[in-house]
Amino acid sequence: MIKVIEPGIEALVTDLGRFGYYDNGLPPDGPMDNFSFRVGNILLGNDENAAQIGCIFMAPTLEVVEDTHVVFTGAECDPLINGEVVPMWQVHPVRKGDVISQDVAKSGSRVYVCFSGGIDTPLDYGSRSTYLIAGVGGYKGRALQEGDVLKLFPSAMHRSKLQGRKLEGKYIPRFFNSYELRVVPGGMVHEINNFDEFCEITWTVSQYFGRTAYRLFSPGFEYSWARRAAGIPQPFGAGPDPGNAVLNIYPVGAIQINLGNEAIVLLQDAVSAGGYVIIGTIVGPDQDIIGQGKMGDKIKFISVSEEQALEAYRERARLLSEIRGIYLV
Amino acid sequence: MEKSRYTKYPATLKELQYPYISMQDRYLCYYVSESFSILENMRNQALRRAVLETKIPGVIEVSMGQVAFMVHFDPFRIDKDDLIKEIIAIVESVADISQWVFEPTITELPVWFDDPWSIKCYLEHKEWHQVKDGSISNFKYSAQLNNMTSEEFERLICSRPCWCDADGFVIGIMGLAPMTKKLEEYIHLPKWEKSRPWTPNRGFVWGGSHFAVHPYVTPGGYQLLGSCAVPVFSRERILEPFQESDVLLKVGDIVIIRSIKEDEYKEIRAEVEAGKYKYKRQKRKFYPKDWAEDPDGFCQQLMEEFK
Numbered sequence: 069m070i071k072v073i074e075p076g077i078e079a080l081v082t083d084l085g086r087f088g089y090y091d092n093g094l095p096p097d098g099p100m101d102n103f104s105f106r107v108g109n110i111l112l113g114n115d116e117n118a119a120q121i122g123c124i125f126m127a128p129t130l131e132v133v134e135d136t137h138v139v140f141t142g143a144e145c146d147p148l149i150n151g152e153v154v155p156m157w158q159v160h161p162v163r164k165g166d167v168i169s170q171d172v173a174k175s176g177s178r179v180y181v182c183f184s185g186g187i188d189t190p191l192d193y194g195s196r197s198t199y200l201i202a203g204v205g206g207y208k209g210r211a212l213q214e215g216d217v218l219k220l221f222p223s224a225m226h227r228s229k230l231q232g233r234k235l236e237g238k239y240i241p242r243f244f245n246s247y248e249l250r251v252v253p254g255g256m257v258h259e260i261n262n263f264d265e266f267c268e269i270t271w272t273v274s275q276y277f278g279r280t281a282y283r284l285f286s287p288g289f290e291y292s293w294a295r296r297a298a299g300i301p302q303p304f305g306a307g308p309d310p311g312n313a314v315l316n317i318y319p320v321g322a323i324q325i326n327l328g329n330e331a332i333v334l335l336q337d338a339v340s341a342g343g344y345v346i347i348g349t350i351v352g353p354d355q356d357i358i359g360q361g362k363m364g365d366k367i368k369f370i371s372v373s374e375e376q377a378l379e380a381y382r383e384r385a386r387l388l389s390e391i392r393g394i395y396l397v
Numbered sequence: 398m399e400k401s402r403y404t405k406y407p408a409t410l411k412e413l414q415y416p417y418i419s420m421q422d423r424y425l426c427y428y429v430s431e432s433f434s435i436l437e438n439m440r441n442q443a444l445r446r447a448v449l450e451t452k453i454p455g456v457i458e459v460s461m462g463q464v465a466f467m468v469h470f471d472p473f474r475i476d477k478d479d480l481i482k483e484i485i486a487i488v489e490s491v492a493d494i495s496q497w498v499f500e501p502t503i504t505e506l507p508v509w510f511d512d513p514w515s516i517k518c519y520l521e522h523k524e525w526h527q528v529k530d531g532s533i534s535n536f537k538y539s540a541q542l543n544n545m546t547s548e549e550f551e552r553l554i555c556s557r558p559c560w561c562d563a564d565g566f567v568i569g570i571m572g573l574a575p576m577t578k579k580l581e582e583y584i585h586l587p588k589w590e591k592s593r594p595w596t597p598n599r600g601f602v603w604g605g606s607h608f609a610v611h612p613y614v615t616p617g618g619y620q621l622l623g624s625c626a627v628p629v630f631s632r633e634r635i636l637e638p639f640q641e642s643d644v645l646l647k648v649g650d651i652v653i654i655r656s657i658k659e660d661e662y663k664e665i666r667a668e669v670e671a672g673k674y675k676y677k678r679q680k681r682k683f684y685p686k687d688w689a690e691d692p693d694g695f696c697q698q699l700m701e702e703f704k
Contacts, residue, residue, distance in 0.1 A: 090469065091460035092644065093568040201615060202568050203632060254419040255426060258410045294410040304580060305433025305463070305606045307588065314433040315563050315572060315607075317460055317467035319424040340565035341462045343588075343605065349421045377422035378472055 069133035070183065072216040073167065076128035081187050081206040081218070083119040085336065086195030095338045096320060097197035097205065100178045100279060100359030102352075103241060104142040106388060108182030110395050111139050111159055111233050113225030118186025119196035121212070125362075127170040127181050128212050132162045136220060137184040137230050143176030143243060143360060158234035159184075161227065176243030176360040184230065185221035199337060200279075239391055241356075246366040249354045251323065252377050255346035256313060260325070261292040263347060266369065271331060273365040279337040282358055283330050284367060290329055306343070313345045321350040323369075333358060351377040353384040418484070420477055425468040425484060433606060435576055436494075437464045438562040439685045442649050443497040447487050453480070461648065463563045463572065463607075497685045499649045503558070503703055504638075505677040506601075506610065507655050508623045509662040510551050511536035514597040515621035525591040535621040539586050539603065551656050553584065554622075557696050558703075561650040562607065569612025569630030571646040578692045592618035599625040601654075612644075626657065626665040627674060635672040645676075651683070653703060679703060 072079075082105070085098025099105035099122050109116045121127065125143070140147040140156045147154050148169045154160050162168060173179055189196050189207055198206025207216055223230070257263055271284040293310035295302065305314045311326040317340070318324065324332040324344045333350060335358070350358065351372065358367070372380075419426040429444065430437040445466040449459050455475030460467050470480055491497070516534050523531045528538055540550035557575040564571050577583060588604040596602060596617035601610055604619030611617065612630030628636070629645040638645055646652065657665070668674040679702075688695040 087469075088458050089568070090458045091565060093565040093570065199568075202613065202630075204568070209632075252421045254421040254424075256419075258413055298410060300410065303432040305583075307605050314431070314465075315463040317426055317462040317465050317565075319421065319426075319467065319469070339567060340460050341563060342566060349424060351422060374420060374422050374472075374477065381422070381472070 069220060070136075070168075070218050071131040071133055072128050072212045072214055072218070073131050074129040074169075075211065075213050076123045076170075077126045079121050079123040079128045079212040080198040080200070081119050081189050081196055081212075082122040082198060083186075083196045084117045085197050086193050086205070089193050090320075090340050093340050094193055094199060094202070094204065095340060096336055097195065097199045097279075098336050099180065100336055101142050101176075101180070101241075101356045102359075103356050103384070103388070104178070104360075105180050105182075107157070107235060107239070107391060108139050108141040108180045109186070110388075110392055111141075111157070111235060112137060112182055112184045113223075113230065113395070114182075114184070114186050115224065118182075118221070118224075119189060120180055120182040120186060122178060122180050124177050125173045125179070127168075127179050129167060129169040130181070132164055132166040132168065133217070134220070135161070135163050137223065137227065138162050138168055139182050140170065140179065141182060142178045142180045143173035145173045145179055146171040155234070157240055159230050159232070161231070175245075177362045178360055183220050184223040184225070188219040188221045201337065233395065235391070236394070239387070243360045245364065247357050247361075248368045248370050249358055250351040250372045250377065250380060251348040251369045252351060252374055253348040253371055255319075255322065255348060256316070257347040259294055259310070259313075259345045260347060261294045261297060263371070265289070266291075266331075266347070267371050269368075271367040271369070273361050273363050273367065274330075275363050277361065277363060279335060280339065281324075281335060282333045282361060284333065285330055291325060311345050312343055315341055315343055316346060317341055318346055319349045321352065321355050322346040323348050323350065335359060351380045353380050416488075418481060420481065423469060423472060425470065425477070425480060426465060427468070427484060427488070428465040430464040433463050433574075434578070434580070435560050435562070435574060436578065436685070436689060438560070438574075439497060439499075440494070441466060442499070442562075443491050443685075444488050447491045448484060451483070451487055453483055455480070460565055461563055462565070494689060495686050499683040499685070500680065501561075501650045501683050502647075503651045503653065503679045503681065503699070504646065505653050505655055505703070506629075507626045507657045507661065507665055508601045509626065509657050509659065510554075510601075510623040511547065512624040512662070514624050515600060518593070518595070518597050518600070519621055522593040525593055526589050527587065536623065539620050539622060542586065543584065555654045555656050558699050559608075559652045559654065561646050561648050561652065564644075564646075564648050567612070567615055569644050570609050570615075571629065571648070571650075572607045572609055573652055574607040576651070576688065576692060576696055578689065586620050588618040589620070592616055596621065597624065599628065601625050624662070626662050627669055627676065636669065636674055636676070638676050638678065649683075651699070653700065677703075
């Protein structure tokens, strides 16, 4: 068991997410940085879907109630055990009474605090992930608060084997303030005439970024609305503005656009439908990159084919498989 | 339906013909129609249901908008070209309206129009609304836009059964539209100029050609017309319709709105709070063909039978 002393920032119990309920408006709610999350569980010998704590910038301060093992993954930070800095991406034994905390993230934004065995909360719609908006899953459907006590499943691996496990430096992801995201154009991209320009310019993450969406802006850029240029009226039921669509379907990772000349990237807590045009979807592994993003980050989009997107998934799968291979015991 | 009708990206607006398929790495989006209508929505629901029932290996979930559905698939379990072929075959097999059968539950929702919570929420965010001085409630503003008195507007909303046309956005919310075929009979309202950060729980809201009841406090941009006395979403699952699910309404269900005033609203709320409220609900078979042949007659008969 572990006890929450201080809540951190939006600390949520999360597993790899829930699937099969998006049609009812329940998004995956999984980790914003899927890779870092998985590696935490691999290092601990856990099932990769074992639930852990995900938070933004600042992990909660936790008191260890029963001996266990912990590893910090995700955003670059200084984890602390009893006030002493310990390395990230490395398994640390912790004993009853130890206090685990973390200094605010230096690069990236999502930190995962992972425990041997994983966190034992009830499955809700097939997952332990927290969906804050509807109070689904996680610990009582909410962010962790002072005084909460989390149960852990028994360790999947004997402590003697966990000792000293760490991720090789070459596999540790690095996070930057400026990055490229691959996007497969689609949806209603025909509603704009300047998708090429959309990919040429630099976008900035606004103050509105979260698990549901990141809102991006690019001063001076304007969408060239194809319908307006061609004098074709808005479809019935869409709404009067270009950028309005008849209630549309939104993939996770979709880029939604509007008259305000924003680009809104929908992520793990995405809304499944809405009344705006979407112009493409960010390739899965690159959703981890923006998932680690924050206000002020600079983004460029690169248009790729479906086949190039699939190659990105294969590359990610190969990488994870290599890492799993190292820690197979 | 010829395959050539399915436009492949990149396509320009002028080249596009509906239906079309947009293929992305993990998502196949099938756009049934460009414009909204109840009939195209029924088609969309029939197609989406057929896709779900086929249980294609590699398909994770099939979500829907009003006139489009989306297949989320694992590209390493099913090849995208095979998936497209399969989807087209399914779509063609259910193209004919005479084949469609729905089994809706008809549910009555009692609504207090122009209620104090809607007005309070509007006044808190009035600078984002078309009427910035707080001089007129969303309900009265909406009635005026339709050249009606409040009483006439209320009667119009309650005069027809309403079709549950799309769920999603957030869990528990349902998009509804009165079951008319004539475009001029749709009630159209503008959305707020800017969306507001919250909408009251059980808020009855209208934007564009359809309305919804908010399942809990969420952001929103539709006009705030009233407050529904009964929950449409319940995690506690105390009231009878929630025994099976947290969600009251499913796509393809039918809703009848009944206007209530403050006294009855309070009575119903007390019953709901005490866990004793009995929803007025009926299950029946519904053939879209019957409705499409005579929408007015069909709606009138359905309202009569529900009384």
